[in-house]
Amino acid sequence: MRGPVAPPQVPLSASRAEAFTDLVQDSVERLERRWPQLTEIDFLVLDVPPTIGGDATDEEWSTGTVPLGGTISASEGRPARVVIYRRPVEIRTKGRDERAALVHEVVVEQVAELLGLSPESVDPRYGEE
Numbered sequence: 001m002r003g004p005v006a007p008p009q010v011p012l013s014a015s016r017a018e019a020f021t022d023l024v025q026d027s028v029e030r031l032e033r034r035w036p037q038l039t040e041i042d043f044l045v046l047d048v049p050p051t052i053g054g055d056a057t058d059e060e061w062s063t064g065t066v067p068l069g070g071t072i073s074a075s076e077g078r079p080a081r082v083v084i085y086r087r088p089v090e091i092r093t094k095g096r097d098e099r100a101a102l103v104h105e106v107v108v109e110q111v112a113e114l115l116g117l118s119p120e121s122v123d124p125r126y127g128e129e
Contacts, residue, residue, distance in 0.1 A: 019096075020086045020103070021045050027104040031111060031123060038111065042081045049085045068092075069106040071114050082110040 024045055032038045049067050066088045072081040084106055093099040105119075108126050112119040119126040 017086060023100050023103040024084050024107060027107040040079055042079050044081055044083045045086050046083055048087050069110045071110050080114050082107065082114065
């Protein structure tokens with residue numbers, strides 16, 4: 001008889017995508033203590049960024065590098081959004097701790113862009129991890 005390797009409540013049972021989403025949520029929760037207005041922003045995880053010619057603007061890809069995150073300003077009836085791209089972040093990191101640090105860095109950078117602040121203003125520990 002074959003069954004799951006671990007029960008559902010054990011972290012082993014979480015998919016990579018679920019584990020990544022948890023890292024984003026942890027980062028957002030850290031920032032919400034300092035910036036309660038973040039509860040009004042939607043935080044999304046997408047596997048990869050849109051390609052040029054798709055939904056992306058030329059500006060997003062002007063550096064020739066794959067973006068790790070992006071922002072979408074609030075519009076009529078829709079809250080502002082911060083998007084983190086899972087696969088580009090995963091490819092640039094080796095382990096969970098490194099991934100968590102990069103996720104937090106990207107979240108801070110995108111929140112700073114939305115709020116019109118520097119990343120260091122959003123999180124004084126930005127760049128230390």
